[in-house]
Amino acid sequence: MITENYYLTLTCPNRPGIVAAVSTYIFELGGDIEEAQQFDDKASKRFFMRVSFSCSADSQSLKAGFVEIAKRFDLTWDLRAVKDLKRVLIMASKLDHCLVDLLYRWRIGELPMIISGIVSNHPREVYSSIDFADIPFYHLPVTPETKLTQEAKLLEIVADSKVDMVILARYMQILSDDLSTKLSGRCINVHHSFLPSFKGAKPYHQAHARGIKLIGATAHFVTSDLDEGPIIEQDVTRVTHGDTPEDLVRKGRDLERTVLSRALRYYLHDRVLINGATSVVFSD
Structure with a gap:
């Protein structure tokens, strides 16, 4: 038996x-x-x-x-x-450090999942140095005129591929309220800031301008309220007055990779439960 x-x-x-x-x-x-x-x-x-x-x-x-x-x-x-692996769709833009990190951890067995596809608002050529193997790649260029059409195509991909979770691996497009609602509880974003501080664009530059001594990254569920979804994982690193905004960005990339991979690992092992505006994370 x-x-x-x-x-x-x-x-x-x-x-x-x-x-x-x-x-x-x-x-x-x-x-x-x-x-x-x-x-x-x-x-x-x-x-x-x-x-x-x-x-x-x-x-x-x-x-x-x-x-x-x-x-x-x-x-x-x-x-x-446990053998019934979850199906994950990864979305990325030109910044590929989180995407590359997730693919590496998947290949070595650290993230047990089925990658249903990779979606980007940039063409495949942007990632010419990355080995996607036989993972389907979808180019969905987004403009103000095409945004709703492309989001409809994204939902088709999610449905056709039986996707359990969408991962925004530094996907630099804001999802519409309608799409965020339809993906509620099924979409995780990594934000390059220790939320709730410095939300929105260029948080490292905002932090530098305020003389912050700690910077962080946050993985959270996506909701229609920008950067307000239940937080899954966070981490910080120390910076000094001598660090430039570019230094903060460089250090932040390491945080983003670590935080996103941890959050995804927790999810893949069923360790994350949404609790209203927060989440319960049974860490390993």
């Missing part, structure tokens, strides 16, 4: 008995819990949980049997076999 590894995530109004019910269910099916994390948000009175376990039962049987528990506790939940 083959044993599979699974991730179970759930959120619900908090009440006693949730952990007991979940762990008992897994035990009675012969499962072995390898990792369990939970969080009781006192402010929203909601409970969040992630369980990693192994079991010989198949995915459909596990899901069917879990329905009664889900109804009893009013759960919003997901159960996934």
